[in-house]
Amino acid sequence: MVSLSVDLHRLSKFVNLALPALAVLFFLAGRFLSFYFHFFTVAFLFLSIVNYFYLYVQTEHSLLRNFGIVAQGRYLIESVGPELRQYLFASDTEERPFNRVERAEIYRKAKDIDSASFFVSLKQFDSTEIKIRHSMYPTDREDLIPYSLTYGEERGIENAYSITKPIIISAMSYGSLGRQAVRCLARGAKMAGIPMNTGEGGYPKYHLMEGCDLIFQMGTAKFGVRDEEGYLDEEKLRDLAGKDEIKMIEIKFSQGAKPGKGGLLPKEKLTPDIAGLRGVPMGKDVISPPHHKECKDKSTTVSFIRRVQEVSGLPVGIKLCVGSFEEVEELVGEMVHQNIFPDYMSVDGAEGGTGAAPKAFMDRVGVPLIPALARVNKILCEAGVRDRLKLMAAGKLINPGRQMLAFALGAQAVYTARGFMLSLGCIQALQCGQNTCPIGITTHDPTLQRGLDIDTKAMRVRNYVHNLEHDLCELLAASGRRSFDELSMNNLFIPEDSTLAPLLEDPRNLAST
Amino acid sequence: MKNIASWILRIFTAVIFTQTLYFKFTGHQDSVEIFSALKIEPSGRILIGILELVSAILILVPGTVVYGAILAWGIMGGAIIGHCTVIGFEGDNLSLFLLGVAVWVSATILLVLHRDQLPLLRHMFEKPNSSS
Incomplete structure (x- = not known):
């Protein structure tokens, strides 16, 4: 049983020979059949010269030196790789620095449309991530202290x-x-x-x-x-x-x-x-x-x-x-x-x-x-x-x-x-x-x-800004605090192996796995 | 220096093309005779004329010089083949042939001058990137 395959080494050798050979063939066709064939003669002549440059003149790219014009396929496809990955192949949670899920939240907030998630979060829920603790007794929205911060008040300037x-x-x-x-x-x-x-x-x-x-x-x-x-x-x-x-x-x-x-x-x-x-x-x-x-x-x-x-x-x-x-x-x-x-x-x-x-x-x-x-x-x-x-x-x-x-x-x-x-x-x-x-x-x-x-x-x-502020107020209320100043590390769920773990004063707040 | 040489060659090529394509489009007798000899009259004459016009325009626009020069290189390559195989060099044909060679050489030099813009080849001629 013989399976179909492409041997790129042989394909490139074939192409390197075929380009000048086709130029000659089209020249003969142009000479004896119709002058129109000379359109192809000059085209293949040009490609043959380009290929000659790749194989024998340039020294920068080993691939082009060994395989000629066929090797351009690699560079061509590689050049559109980032776009293809982002459009088609990268998963919603794997891009850096911000994945599609994270970006989508910002886009939606900026367009002032609902940025709620549906069915489930795509984040990890084993013990590796720091989470925010909520309170059994969330703060009522009207009890939140309006945010204000004054720079320079310490010096009284x-x-x-x-x-x-x-x-x-x-x-x-x-x-x-x-x-x-x-x-x-x-x-x-x-x-x-x-x-x-x-x-x-x-x-x-x-x-x-x-x-x-x-x-x-x-x-x-x-x-x-x-x-x-x-x-x-x-x-x-x-x-x-x-x-x-x-x-x-x-x-x-x-x-x-x-x-x-x-x-x-x-x-x-x-x-x-x-x-x-x-x-x-x-x-x-x-x-x-x-x-x-x-x-x-x-x-x-x-x-x-x-x-x-x-x-x-x-x-x-x-x-x-x-x-x-x-x-x-x-x-x-x-x-x-x-x-x-x-x-x-x-x-x-x-x-x-x-x-x-x-x-x-x-x-x-x-x-x-x-x-x-x-x-x-x-x-x-x-x-x-x-x-x-x-x-x-x-x-x-x-x-x-x-x-x-x-x-x-x-x-x-x-x-x-x-x-x-x-x-x-x-x-x-x-x-x-x-x-x-x-x-x-x-x-x-x-x-x-x-x-x-x-x-x-x-x-x-x-x-x-408006939607960030809105979400932050809701988070603050959920954690049972009235202002950001009242928050501390105790409002976080910190896994044992986190770099923050040694900084926690009350070990009872450390999440054990 | 490079700029001046480039402009001289571009204008030279474009002027020759516009001149000859005028004869082609108006069906000048000499032009018709040549294309009849090649057995591609009249459609080949019109087609070549259009290509020469496109080439002349591309060669004058700074961003597309190399594309115009490639086209000119090809058209004149065809013309040289035509003279060598069918038309010959007698009488007026010799000067037409020499003109064709001149434009072909000019297109070739343009390609060399603008090699850093050549499709497929330009990366070879780029200066190595310095930093960042």
């Missing part, structure tokens, strides 16, 4: 800033996002009544256009407030802080996606506009240094925080991804020693996203959010200074369930960037660094940005 919703649009610079996306988010933030972080993209020209509250982020390169050597230019900071829309300043020490690496804007995405706002040359990747030039150790770091507080007159926060808890302990110790505290501290999980970062950094560096946040909260409590600053969290906090974990672990407000990108319609094409974003979010190509209608998408942003 004049420009203290209050938020009334616990969700903030996380740092996305103009540069990583296109101007259209920035304006969609800014207008949406204004409509939803939440602030937006500008990212480290320099003077926030487009963020300012829509009149929403802004948190100006000062990255390690200090784009927008730097002098020529990359040190803080106090005059520029003072000017910027004087703008009505700028409510807070955030000093970014590190970012979850690439902690210890600074930032990177690929040259493909550098436009003259961006180069101007940032004060950098065209044609080269824009690289932020790994640390602030002023901050060489814990004492200079804490002094720098004070300097920014004094110059800006605004609440000043810091954002960092935790690498070592000892370092955090020492930093907090130094804050106590100098009696200087930032107005908030934002813990970024290593799972955070970015437009472009070296793969090893994205994959391997930094402590993930859940353990990092819990430990930082504990460190602050143990030092007795938890009430001297606000704690915030970031890192894949796109849905109310995960945000609730952050609140239970000590966060008082949450940052999300990718949640808001999804609300704009991000399809997770994973092309953020290539200037080819098919939705028009992370690109500066006007023909692609055309897809984003500011009014429509701003509404999506508003709906997303």
Whole structure:
């Protein structure tokens, strides 16, 4: 019994011979039958020359060198692989960073349609996942304490800033996002009544256009407030802080996606506009240094925080991804020693996203959010200074369930960037660094940005915030608490083998399997 | 430099094509004679004329130069075959043949100049990606 099969080795040899042979055959047919056959003669002649290049001239691709034009089939099919997998073959729960189920929830929230699940959750229900404990006696909705958080109240400053919703649009610079996306988010933030972080993209020209509250982020390169050597230019900071829309300043020490690496804007995405706002040359990747030039150790770091507080007159926060808890302990110790505290501290999980970062950094560096946040909260409590600053969290906090974990672990407000990108319609094409974003979010190509209608998408942003807030209130009520401040780790079901298990004070709350 | 050379060759090719396709579409006597000799008159004459028009347009549009050049390379390849096998080189035919060779060479040079845009081949000529 002989079964049918394709021997690609023999097929390629056959094709390599057949191309010139067909050219000759069609030449003869053109000569003796009809001149029309010469259309094929020239076509096969061209293909033969192309194939000759593959086999004997180029040296880059071994496959093409060995098998010729047939090997292009591999590259051709491979090139549409990501799309085919996403459209047809990937299951609803296996894509990264957000699977289809997770994305669908955001899309539905953004479009303000019911995002209830039906029949069953697709999550795991063995003992590996942290869950939220509900109470037998849920809080009545009218007993919930309306959310309010005032940054800077600890220092009693004049420009203290209050938020009334616990969700903030996380740092996305103009540069990583296109101007259209920035304006969609800014207008949406204004409509939803939440602030937006500008990212480290320099003077926030487009963020300012829509009149929403802004948190100006000062990255390690200090784009927008730097002098020529990359040190803080106090005059520029003072000017910027004087703008009505700028409510807070955030000093970014590190970012979850690439902690210890600074930032990177690929040259493909550098436009003259961006180069101007940032004060950098065209044609080269824009690289932020790994640390602030002023901050060489814990004492200079804490002094720098004070300097920014004094110059800006605004609440000043810091954002960092935790690498070592000892370092955090020492930093907090130094804050106590100098009696200087930032107005908030934002813990970024290593799972955070970015437009472009070296793969090893994205994959391997930094402590993930859940353990990092819990430990930082504990460190602050143990030092007795938890009430001297606000704690915030970031890192894949796109849905109310995960945000609730952050609140239970000590966060008082949450940052999300990718949640808001999804609300704009991000399809997770994973092309953020290539200037080819098919939705028009992370690109500066006007023909692609055309897809984003500011009014429509701003509404999506508003709906997303509204529905998140709604779900969070329901979760809070279900856990029997009246405000996020009343939540603690005891409101979580923490499996024995979780990194959080050792942090639990009351061992009775540990879930045993 | 490369840009200037490219534009000169593109305009040269497009001008020759528009000129000859004018004779083809209006049924000029010389044109009709040639295509009769090839036994593809009149449909072959019209078809080649249309292809020359398409090629001339593609070759002038910056994004599609290589596609126009491939088409021109093929059409002129056919013309050269025609001269070598049927039409010959006597009288006016010699100058037509030389013109055909000139356009064919011009199309070939265009393909080399724009090799980084060639379908199927361009990846070989791309500069290695620097970072990120």
